[in-house]
Amino acid sequence: MGALMSMIFGKAQVEVFVTTGDRQGAGTDANVWLCIVDDLGNVTPDVLLDNLLQNDHERGQTYSYPIWKLGEMKGKVHKVVVWRDEAGIGDHWFLDRVEVEDRRRNTRHVFPLQRWVKPHVRYTMYEHHSFLPQHEPQLEMRREELEEKRKTFEYAARFNKGPLQVATLPADEAFSAKYMLDFLSLKGALMAQTMYLRLTTERWTSLEDLKNVYLENSQLYMPKVANMWMDDEWFGRQRVQGVNPVLITLCQEIPEKFGVTDEMVEPFLEGLTLEQALQKNKIFITDLEMLDGILCKDSGLPLVSPIALFYLNKAEDIMPLAIQLFQQKAPDNPVFLPSDPKYTWILAKMFYNMAEAQHHQSSTHLGLTHLLMEGICVCTHRHISPSHPLFKLLAPHFLYLLAINSRGLAKLIQPGGWVDTGMTVGIRGMFSLIEKSYLAWSFTKHGILPNEVKSRGVYDASILPYYPYRDDGEDLFLCIRKYVFNVVTHFYDDPDKIANDYELQAWREELVRPRSEGGLELQDVPGSNGRFETADEIAETMTVLVSTCSLGHAAANFQQYEAYGFIPNFPGKLTGAPPTDKQELGEADIMKYLPNKKETLDIMVITKLLSMKGTKSLGDFEVQYLYDPHSIQAAEEFRLDLRRLSHVIEERNLKRKHMYDWLNPKIVPNSISI
Missing domain, CATH: 1.20.245.10 (Lipoxygenase-1; Domain 5)
Structure with a gap:
């Protein structure tokens, strides 16, 4: 569908690249959605990350998704929100990162997650996503995650x-x-x-x-x-x-x-x-x-x-x-x-x-x-x-x-x-x-x-x-x-x-x-x-x-x-x-x-x-x-x-x-x- 739209309308103003992690069971058959939030607080409509006739989100692979409808998003790309459901035979998913290419401003933004994505949980990803705990914008989720890891x-x-x-x-x-x-x-x-x-x-x-x-x-x-x-x-x-x-x-x-x-x-x-x-x-x-x-x-x-x-x-x-x-x-x-x-x-x-x-x-x-x-x-x-x-x-x-x-x-x-x-x-x-x-x-x-x-x-x-x-x-x-x-x-x-x-x-x-x-x-x-x-x-x-x-x-x-x-x-x-003495030995002895x-x-x-x-x-x-x-x-x-x-x-x-x-x-x- 993305290729067909490109032929008709040309390149989308924003394109998203989603990379699934390279680890056992990382790929998913679930439905995956995404939206982008700009620095003014405006949000794009929800986008289903699904390419026609393609098995998306396979282990270690990157898939691209043009975003045609930006809605009210006028400002700079600030953060990305991703979530999934439980559809398909294998719905578990390890998301490595999302990259957003903003052709309006000729910029590219990287949003690493490097986690297993739970069903129906919205994961907000910030650019570079690297925070000291006292600066963490999702503190409660971070604390719960560490409690789980300690178990x-x-x-x-x-x-x-x-x-x-x-x-x-x-x-x-x-x-x-x-x-x-x-x-x-x-x-x-x-x-x-x-x-x-x-x-x-x-x-x-x-x-x-x-x-x-x-x-x-x-x-x-x-x-x-x-x-x-x-x-x-x-x-x-x-x-x-x-x-x-x-x-x-x-x-x-x-x-x-x-x-x-x-x-x-x-x-x-x-x-x-x-x-x-x-x-x-x-x-x-x-x-x-x-x-x-x-x-x-x-x-x-x-x-x-x-x-x-x-x-x-x-x-x-x-x-x-x-x-x-x-x-x-x-x-x-x-x-x-x-x-x-x-x-x-x-x-x-x-x-x-x-x-x-x-x-x-x-x-x-x-x-x-x-x-x-x-x-x-x-x-x-x-x-x-x-x-x-x-x-x-x-x-x-x-x-x-x-x-x-x-x-x-x-x-x-x-x-x-x-x-x-x-x-x-x-x-x-x-x-x-x-x-x-x-x-x-x-x-x-x-x-x-x-x-x-x-x-x-x-x-x-x-x-x-x-x-x-x-x-x-x-x-x-x-x-x-x-x-x-x-x-x-x-x-x-x-x-x-x-x-x-x-x-x-x-x-x-x-x-x-x-x-x-x-x-x-x-x-x-x-x-x-x-x-x-x-x-x-x-x-x-x-x-x-x-x-x-x-x-x-x-x-x-x-x-x-x-x-x-x-x-x-x-x-x-x-x-x-x-040996306890220095008697002469030969090759056969050793x-x-x-x-x-x-x-x-x-x-x-x-x-x-x-x-x-x-x-x-x-x-x-x-x-x-x-x-x-x-x-x-x-x-x-x-x-x-x-x-x-x-x-x-x-x-x-x-x-x-x-x-x-x-x-x-x-x-x-x-x-x-x-």
């Missing part, structure tokens, strides 16, 4: 003292059909590639036998580390650009519990004494004390909790000096050295990496990105309206977070699941480590990347020249901070706006409230006197959330296959007791410690799946939430900054011995979706 987004405590999670996954938070199809298709293909090997003998006979598992030109290719995993230089490099680059610390004094002596390590110090090397800031340490007291799942033996010492040599490489597998000195807890028999030293490094793998998966990856952010995401839904500019700022970075956590816990972290079979600690040990890391996590110390790096004494490039995680990570963090501050300070340009924003203040209060009283009990959330008082405090908090969901997760996640995919390099699991073929193949498949990038790159948002001109400009500047940084990192990689691309903005997604 939908309830907490569940699945850990004794760990992060809170959502009790039941809301339907709105589920994966899209396309995302699930892509994920399951890749999983099926990977399982098919490994099926024939699962029917052969259980154990690997040699390293060459293990290497035969990899298939050329397939998803399960041989990781580059397969040809350098034994090298001390690579072992050191994993501390600064590996999957868990958050442990390396400047050592200024050898701990009493570490049985290292000058005589042990001086042959590797290029003519320096140990004391001289310490004074020159050339000694570094990693200490996995967190693992002390955790038991191995299968054997019931104590998990190793190693300490490792490293030296910055003249070539500016971090080289391992010594490894002690347990925390306290003892006759059966030797200090392993590079001068030990070849495979004895290699086995010590394997046990160290196995221990760090438990820390990586439990703390750095699952505990302090996935689960930490889940509780904060739930808190956001409970207290901050979808109309709030801060909800709109955070929403792209929470995409699929609850869905992947729900699926991960169901498939991977259950008795008999992948963690139980592919990780030395099993699920009980992992839960204990998650609780420890959560209790120790601080917003300002650990959530702000430059602060975290400074806390370990390795922020200064003159002390640790080669540290790709620090260098690329800080640059990306500063890009995120600039964008977030730009948006936040625009909406909070007056201290009164902060003081009167009761949604924001209630959100912060629940973040810090003790768990025993229904809060998340997070430490060091920015603020003063139990409240946010400045825009900088709000922006710093939001920066931590955006960066953790993007940068933090990317650094811990996307090179998992490269690290774990060749099992001896970074073994998620080793079987048998750790093969006995590796997981069997089925477990190995499962580790390869799962870490490949976990390395899959499921959503768009940072700044390229799947859904646009903020439409005001300032926020649009801020997002454009953000994307420009990210493109520039991407080029800088590509230039750095040309000079690096081993490429570190995991914090290139092209690689980093917006959210934790895998």
Whole structure:
């Protein structure tokens, strides 16, 4: 009908474009009406949004509707009112936005709703539709909506003292059909590639036998580390650009519990004494004390909790000096050295990496990105309206977070699941480590990347020249901070706006409230006197959330296959007791410690799946939430900054011995979706 009218009368003076959201069940068969209100209070006649011979309002689609009868509307387009009935087989409808093209004034106006539209309820949509609660023109509806969301987004405590999670996954938070199809298709293909090997003998006979598992030109290719995993230089490099680059610390004094002596390590110090090397800031340490007291799942033996010492040599490489597998000195807890028999030293490094793998998966990856952010995401839904500019700022970075956590816990972290079979600690040990890391996590110390790096004494490039995680990570963090501050300070340009924003203040209060009283009990959330008082405090908090969901997760996640995919390099699991002496070993001896073929193949498949990038790159948002001109400009500047940084990192990689691309903005997604 619209096309016919256009042929007869020419273009309508006003045309409306209606976009249905791209989520499960978003489309509707109901009748939908709209009217437009101008700035003088005049209203157009009601318009039925129905194109002849067209199935309107389908999921993820935009449909246009010319408005021929403007009635008394003479002024500027001010707001839009939309409502629907219950007609049709499927009447539910998720409206993303309405755009109004006013050809009288050559203007275009965007009215985002981004909600489910209830039948017979009139939804008034204002341009850009972004309000602090004290400025909300539909306050009662907003309050009722949040009350409903608090019933939908309830907490569940699945850990004794760990992060809170959502009790039941809301339907709105589920994966899209396309995302699930892509994920399951890749999983099926990977399982098919490994099926024939699962029917052969259980154990690997040699390293060459293990290497035969990899298939050329397939998803399960041989990781580059397969040809350098034994090298001390690579072992050191994993501390600064590996999957868990958050442990390396400047050592200024050898701990009493570490049985290292000058005589042990001086042959590797290029003519320096140990004391001289310490004074020159050339000694570094990693200490996995967190693992002390955790038991191995299968054997019931104590998990190793190693300490490792490293030296910055003249070539500016971090080289391992010594490894002690347990925390306290003892006759059966030797200090392993590079001068030990070849495979004895290699086995010590394997046990160290196995221990760090438990820390990586439990703390750095699952505990302090996935689960930490889940509780904060739930808190956001409970207290901050979808109309709030801060909800709109955070929403792209929470995409699929609850869905992947729900699926991960169901498939991977259950008795008999992948963690139980592919990780030395099993699920009980992992839960204990998650609780420890959560209790120790601080917003300002650990959530702000430059602060975290400074806390370990390795922020200064003159002390640790080669540290790709620090260098690329800080640059990306500063890009995120600039964008977030730009948006936040625009909406909070007056201290009164902060003081009167009761949604924001209630959100912060629940973040810090003790768990025993229904809060998340997070430490060091920015603020003063139990409240946010400045825009900088709000922006710093939001920066931590955006960066953790993007940068933090990317650094811990996307090179998992490269690290774990060749099992001896970074073994998620080793079987048998750790060495208690330095007797000479051979290749056959270390093969006995590796997981069997089925477990190995499962580790390869799962870490490949976990390395899959499921959503768009940072700044390229799947859904646009903020439409005001300032926020649009801020997002454009953000994307420009990210493109520039991407080029800088590509230039750095040309000079690096081993490429570190995991914090290139092209690689980093917006959210934790895998």
